[in-house]
Amino acid sequence: MSRALQLTEQLISRNSVTPDDADCQHIIADRLKPLGFECETIVSGPENFRVTNLWAKFKGFSPLAAEAPAQPAIKSIATEALPKTFVFAGHTDVVPTGPLEQWHSNPFTPSHRNGVLYGRGAADMKTSIAAMVVAVEEFLAANPKPNLSIAFLLTSDEEGPANDGTVVVCKQLQERGEQLDYCIVGEPTSVDRLGDMIKNGRRGTMSGKLTVKGVQGHIAYPHLAKNPIHLFAPALAELVSMEWDKGNEFFPATSWQVSNMHSGTGASNIIPGDLVVDFNFRFCTESTPESLQQRLQAVLGKHQLDYNLKWVIGGLPFLTTPGELVAAVRGAIQAETGLATELSTTGGTSDGRFIAKVCSQVIEFGPINASIHKINEHVLVSDIDPLKNIYKGVLERLAGLADQ
Numbered sequence: 398m399s400r401a402l403q404l405t406e407q408l409i410s411r412n413s414v415t416p417d418d419a420d421c422q423h424i425i426a427d428r429l430k431p432l433g434f435e436c437e438t439i440v441s442g443p444e445n446f447r448v449t450n451l452w453a454k455f456k457g458f459s460p461l462a463a464e465a466p467a468q469p470a471i472k473s474i475a476t477e478a479l480p481k482t483f484v485f486a487g488h489t490d491v492v493p494t495g496p497l498e499q500w501h502s503n504p505f506t507p508s509h510r511n512g513v514l515y516g517r518g519a520a521d522m523k524t525s526i527a528a529m530v531v532a533v534e535e536f537l538a539a540n541p542k543p544n545l546s547i548a549f550l551l552t553s554d555e556e557g558p559a560n561d562g563t564v565v566v567c568k569q570l571q572e573r574g575e576q577l578d579y580c581i582v583g584e585p586t587s588v589d590r591l592g593d594m595i596k597n598g599r600r601g602t603m604s605g606k607l608t609v610k611g612v613q614g615h616i617a618y619p620h621l622a623k624n625p626i627h628l629f630a631p632a633l634a635e636l637v638s639m640e641w642d643k644g645n646e647f648f649p650a651t652s653w654q655v656s657n658m659h660s661g662t663g664a665s666n667i668i669p670g671d672l673v674v675d676f677n678f679r680f681c682t683e684s685t686p687e688s689l690q691q692r693l694q695a696v697l698g699k700h701q702l703d704y705n706l707k708w709v710i711g712g713l714p715f716l717t718t719p720g721e722l723v724a725a726v727r728g729a730i731q732a733e734t735g736l737a738t739e740l741s742t743t744g745g746t747s748d749g750r751f752i753a754k755v756c757s758q759v760i761e762f763g764p765i766n767a768s769i770h771k772i773n774e775h776v777l778v779s780d781i782d783p784l785k786n787i788y789k790g791v792l793e794r795l796a797g798l799a800d801q
């Protein structure tokens with residue numbers, strides 16, 4: 398059994414449903430400390446939702462690699478005077494299992510069937526974390542004094558509200574003046590084959606809760622009431638048909654979607670007094686939260702609605718244009734799989750939105766995502782070591798030890 402597979406199984410066996418880390422980060426820290434990493438645990442959140450975060454940074458010569466010969470640099474990206482910092486980021490928490498009786502095996506007992514490893518978190522994202530750790534072990538064994546600073550940022554609050562996880566660590570790093578240059582988030586981004594897609598950005602997300610006010614009354618006397626559903630209908634039609642922007646070469650156009658509408662008392666003979674509408678923007682870099690808010694509120698004003706509106710900005714869009722990190726990841730994928738990977742910004746949000754505030758180059762890359770959050774989540778066993786090799790290849794390229 399490979400070391401990456403062994404660590405993957407060890408992590409899957411921990412019942413780390415968000416926000417419980419279930420000692421996953423302790424297992425990882427125990428692997429990193431002998432390599433020369435300084436490991437810091439940052440606990441955050443209220444008593445009933447305690448979140449565990451790990452910030453681990455390589456502080457120098459790896460004692461386990463004392464006899465390893467240094468490899469000559471072919472082409473150095475980082476300067477000798479001040480090595481750039483590369484971060485592996487991810488989450489040790491997983492989503493709930495769903496009905497246990499629908500799983501073909503215990504979700505927290507790693508199980509193999511026909512070359513496939515099953516278990517909650519197999520794809521999202523314990524395989525990625527295990528591959529990252531072993532990649533670093535192998536890299537430092539061969540390069541005990543790399544021209545690259547390496548760090549890990551792990552949280553147990555990515556699948557939950559994400560209020561006390563990566564965002565908290567990034568804030569502390571910013572306050573300390575910590576400089577981050579490159580980051581790979583181990584999200585499962587591959588579609589059909591390992592390495593066929595990486596995410597070089599994500600759209601922003603902004604939700605709103607709109608309350609349209611009317612006047613409750615008897616349904617037989619509509620002239621004595623104001624139906625908020627009827628009042629909102631023309632504005633809804635206009636909002637649905639609006640073009641918020643056209644997107645750009647990296648992002649699709651911004652979209653606006655209603656997720657829920659509720660009104661009334663449950664009785665069939667009462668005109669409701671208000672209507673509550675939950676909606677969400679997924680927006681690209683062509684729009685800002687302020688511009689979208691202003692345009693939506695202009696429509697509500699145009700239709701003379703009496704309303705209350707609350708906004709929640711879940712994350713701003715981020716984008717890493719092709720450069721050093723994208724080239725290193727593409728080169729490592731090509732070398733390992735032969736694939737020319739596709740850049741994409743589709744999908745939901747990730748912790749990359751927080752890291753992008755303190756790191757100029759952030760991409761997401763991990764295993765095939767077809768089974769994430771599903772019953773019988775799984776990864777191909779044959780993808781685990783290649784994933785580790787790609788992560789290692791990225792380190793080698795950024796440290797100047799391999800051609801791009």
